[in-house]
């Protein structure tokens with residue numbers, strides 16, 4: 001099969017993912033080498049304390065297409081996504097979580113639509129999270145729909161391919177999970193053509209989940225309010 005004639009910067013936010021980033025990086029390099037004309041992979045280590053930093057630097061030594069970017073202190077998911085986006089040099093940005101809960105083997109499902117769309121975003125076909133996380137995600141999604149008016153099947157699905165031009169020179173604010181709302185607000189404000197694609201989601205095999213912690217949720221509400229004030233009043 002011919003390669004897609006696009007250039008892709010892929011990044012992964014990683015906070016204490018020492019056992020996950022190796023296999024994830026290796027597989028991403030393999031898939032993108034087969035699929036696209038040109039790419040780079042950026043590991044965004046968000047102040048990890050478990051050896052992720054050293055592992056990311058090692059991977060960058062092994063693979064010429066891989067770079068590691070580090071926060072000395074942990075900032076949060078949004079902080080890591082912002083650093084990832086700012087580090088991307090190619091025309092398209094792809095990102096997924098550094099924990100390997102998505103299968104980068106499904107990147108071709110996104111690439112298939114790159115010629116006709118400006119952003120191709122995943123939704124989890126069978127989300128592998130505890131019930132309370134799914135319930136929270138449903139309520140959160142409904143709140144975002146009411147406040148901002150987007151209709152997105154799965155806001156926080158960390159499997160997205162987007163044209164970089166939408167984010168060039170844009171100052172993103174959220175340091176926490178609200179970053180995904182901010183990304184969609186930029187895409188929709190600029191009338192980007194968005195395609196949604198079902199992808200698989202797997203349980204974590206290593207490391208700890210923190211996306212549902214009280215700290216993460218409290219910050220999300222605070223940053224949501226700030227974003228709403230900035231965009232809607």
Ligand SMILES: Nc1nc2c(ncn2[C@@H]2O[C@H](COP(=O)(O)OP(=O)(O)O)[C@@H](O)[C@H]2O)c(=O)[nH]1
Pocket residue numbers: 013014015016017046074075076077080096097098099100101208209210211212216
């Ligand atoms: N939760 C959290 N994740 C971070 C942070 N910085 C980077 N990440 C990465 O963001 C991704 C999602 O985190 P995870 O805890 O798996 O969230 P969940 O899958 O929504 O429960 C993982 O790849 C983390 O390594 C942070 O400060 N907090």
Ligand SMILES: [Mg+2]
Pocket residue numbers: 097099101204209211
């Ligand atoms: Mg996860």
